Amino acid sequence: MAFAIDPPAQPIVPVAGGDPFPVRRIYCVGRNYAAHAREMGHDPDREPPFFFMKPADAVTPDGSEIDYPPATADLHHEIELVVALSAGGADIAEAEALEHVFGYAVGLDMTRRDLQGEAKSKGRPWDTGKGFDQSAPIGAIRPAAEIGHPGSGRIWLSVNEGSRQDSDLSHMIWNIPETIAYLSGLFRLCPGDLIFTGTPEGVAAVGPGDRLDGGVDGVGTLSVRYRA
Numbered sequence: 255m256a257f258a259i260d261p262p263a264q265p266i267v268p269v270a271g272g273d274p275f276p277v278r279r280i281y282c283v284g285r286n287y288a289a290h291a292r293e294m295g296h297d298p299d300r301e302p303p304f305f306f307m308k309p310a311d312a313v314t315p316d317g318s319e320i321d322y323p324p325a326t327a328d329l330h331h332e333i334e335l336v337v338a339l340s341a342g343g344a345d346i347a348e349a350e351a352l353e354h355v356f357g358y359a360v361g362l363d364m365t366r367r368d369l370q371g372e373a374k375s376k377g378r379p380w381d382t383g384k385g386f387d388q389s390a391p392i393g394a395i396r397p398a399a400e401i402g403h404p405g406s407g408r409i410w411l412s413v414n415e416g417s418r419q420d421s422d423l424s425h426m427i428w429n430i431p432e433t434i435a436y437l438s439g440l441f442r443l444c445p446g447d448l449i450f451t452g453t454p455e456g457v458a459a460v461g462p463g464d465r466l467d468g469g470v471d472g473v474g475t476l477s478v479r480y481r482a
């Protein structure tokens with residue numbers, strides 16, 4: 255098929271031991287750990303989950319050297335478990351949700367917190383705070399057929415070898431089946447969708463020259479560095 259211009263590259267995420275995973279959309283859950291909701295000034299009682307999106311081409315591979323993004327003086331790390339879907343649908347039942355999962359990865363929901371804060375205070379969209387270039391570093395996907403479906407396990411991040419975030423997946427307010435079921439009532443999910451499942455407490459700023467190392471026990475690790 256001919257196109258008016260060269261078609262953009264298909265964003266991909268490597269799969270451990272397999273062919274790469276093509277990314278269609280990136281959905282992200284807001285405030286899914288109570289202690290993080292509190293540190294951001296919110297009451298973590300179970301209000302319905304809410305979502306925002308990043309562009310598919312924000313994915314950035316493990317091991318990358320990343321330019322510190324423009325237009326911010328407060329770039330924050332958010333270490334998260336990422337769910338990769340192999341099947342889609344609308345109104346997916348919780349009991350069937352995990353059948354739609356291809357695998358899991360470790361991701362960073364990098365956030366220009368100053369721009370996000372300005373958007374919140376003015377009632378504006380979050381895109382400039384959340385959906386900027388290279389805002390979604392992600393490690394290799396591990397297939398659920400090999401590792402199962404993690405419901406608990408340590409999730410952690412260090413910056414320059416100093417601990418910043420250290421929690422457990424079991425502290426999620428909305429677990430993975432609940433998140434897939436709820437999200438599929440808002441959007442028809444499709445193969446190739448990624449879901450960032452929220453970050454635990456301890457978010458803080460990173461600067462040029464910083465090295466970020468994170469992981470989720472049983473899933474994998476992720477390391478990126480910001481250029482000095």
Ligand code: MN
Nearest residue numbers: 332363452453
């Ligand atoms: Mn997040």
